[in-house]
Every structure is written in C-alpha cells, then in structure tokens.
Amino acid sequence: MALDQYYLLGRSGLRVSRIALGTMNFGTGGFHAAYGRTEAEVRPIFRAYLDAGGNFVDTADFYTAGESETILGKLIAEAGVRDRVVLTTKFTNSVDPADPNAGGNGRKHMIRALDASLRRLGTDHVDVFLLHTWDRITPVEEVVRTFDDLVRAGKIRYPGLSDVPSWYAARAQTLAEAHALAPMVNLQLPYSLVQREIETEHVPMGQTLGLGVTAWSPLAGGFLTGKYRDGGAGRLSDAPTWTERDRQLLEPLGAVADQLGVTMAQVAINWVATQPGVAAAIVGASSADQLGTSMAALDFEIPAELRAQLDEASAVPPASVYRMFTPAYQNWIVSPELKIGDKPAGYAPPVRNW
Secondary structure, three states, rough: OOOEEEOOOOOOOEEEEEEEEEEEEOOOOOHHHHOOOOOOHHHHHHHHHHHOOOOOOOOOOOHHHHHHHHHHHHHHHOOOOOOOHHHHEEOOOOOOOOOOOOOOHHHHHHHHHHHHHHHHHOOOEEEEEEOOOOOOOOOOHHHHHHOOOOOOOOEEEEEEEEEEOOOHHHHHHHHHHHHHOOOOOOEEEEOOOOHHHHHHHHHHHHHHHHHHHEEOOOOOOOOHHHOOOOOOOOOOOHHHOHHHHHHHHHHHHHHHHHHHHHOHHHHHHHHHOOOOOOEEEEEEEOOHHHHHHHHHHHHHOHHHHHHHHHHHHOOOOHHHHHHHHOOHHHHHOOOOOOOOOOOOOOOOOOOOOO
C-alpha cells in the first residue's frame, strides 16, 4: 500500500493519497508557535512527501497565524507542483478580534477568508475548501450557497466540512443535492484508536451521502506512539487527559506492533487509514525522518485477527439511544429465529435479517 496509490475523495473524481500531509506546524507564529518549524526546517518534510508520491496537503488560515499557508505556497511554487498537489485549506476562526465579521461561517467572512488564503498560498484556486468548525449560528443554507458560488467562480474545486455535527453535514449535503449545488466531498474529523466516537454517526453518514472522511490526529496527539509507556519519552502520569481504558489500549497496540515488526505509531496510522469510510489519515511531522516513518505505515497490512484484537480493545460501547441501532437490539424487532429472505425479483429494497 504505497503512498503513490490514490483513492477517490468521497463521491468525486478527485484522487488523493491515503496519507495527507498536515502542515499545522509550518511556521512559528500564532497559536501553534510552541511546536512550529521554520521554512528551512519544513522544506525537507514537504519534499520527502512529494518524493514518496504524496499529493494531498492540508492547511488552514488559522495555522501559525497564516504562516503555514505562506510557507506552503512558497514550497509548492519552488517545487513546481501546483497542478499535481491537491491543496486543502480551511476557514472559520477569527483573523481580527475587533471585527465581528472577521470570523465564523457567514458569507462575508467565507469570501474574505478564501481571498486572503489564495494570496498567501500564491494561487488562484484551492482544490478543497473546508468549513473549519461549526459556529452554531450561520444558517447552513448560506454556507452551502456560498460554497457553490465559489466553485462557479473557479476559486475552489470542491467544498467540504470539518468538525461539525453529523446532522449539520447531512443537512448541508441534502440541500446541495436537492438544489443542484456543489456537493460536499470531504469531512475532516478527529479519529484514532482512542477516539472512535465518529463511527456512531459521522462515518456511516459520510458513506451514505458521499463525504470521504479525512482523519486528523490519528496518533491522538502522540499518545499512540507509545511515548507514555514505561521507559518512553514520557510517563502515563504526564497525560492526565487519558483514561484508564486509553492507557490499557497501549498494551495490545504494542503487542500487535511487536508481532508485525513495526512501530506502535505505524500500526495506529495504518488502522485509521484502512478503516471503512476513511479517505486519508492526516499526519504531521517535525522532520523528514519522522514523516518517512509515518508514510511507511502503509507498507504492510494488519492481519484480520490482529485487527480484531485492536478493534475489541478500542471499542466504544454505544451510549443512550444508539444502543437501539445495534444488531443485538434489532433482534427485539425481528426475531433471529424467523427466516426472512429477500423480496421477489422486482421489489426493493430487500429485507435484511439481523
């Protein structure tokens, strides 16, 4: 599963690598300054990704106060790969605290944010433009219509969403389909062995409505690299946000990695990138060597029995009403003892026996 194997993003004809390059640390300004890298430091990271066949690059106007886009634009131009690269950026976060319309998902900010991103990136369009975070107030109709206008204007090729409720994404896609507007093709969400909550609604929604999931933080902020295990770079006590269930997951993850002769991080990335509904896992890196290790996560397959061990160890029991949507509960609706088959030819859909 080399990096130069490409997959369609959602229900579109856009082909992307299964590992996307995250550039949140490209630059040293703003909120992400603590772990940011200079242009000289990230150049070999970007080149290593391209050399491996990668084509899917993710940034946002908020990353390092715009420096990420500026640096990325320079590196793309320097390498002469604008047409080859699938360039993704995002908007939502405020760029001027004194201006109430300098943030959020309203039409005014969407258009201004995109124009500013295009200037920093040194291009006339981005391939994927994402709403970064649900702002809770902007009507979804306004967002979808503005996305369509930007597609028609040639400034973006495909719209998408990041970090929104599943109902919001479903409504956006339904509105786009009902009114022949540009459909969403991408849904960017946090997903890892310790953060599987999106499987409840977001993933099946994306599969049904044609939004390919791109998973950010597949290593759960570094937790799944194993650095918090005994003898590692950190201690479990250094990660107070992780639960005992999360900590216990490190043992089977380490055992699978040892059996396959790879790192825990590689197993964690591979698991995410090969999950149903996932188009790509987004990985960042502080060096070209670190990125190389992450990209090698697709050089092996996790055998079914080992994947089952990881699935069982990391499973999130369904909560509240979601328990009613499991196969076990469905047996209360249709008895498993009844032999229910497909309807006669010409009738659809068939009845499924849980």
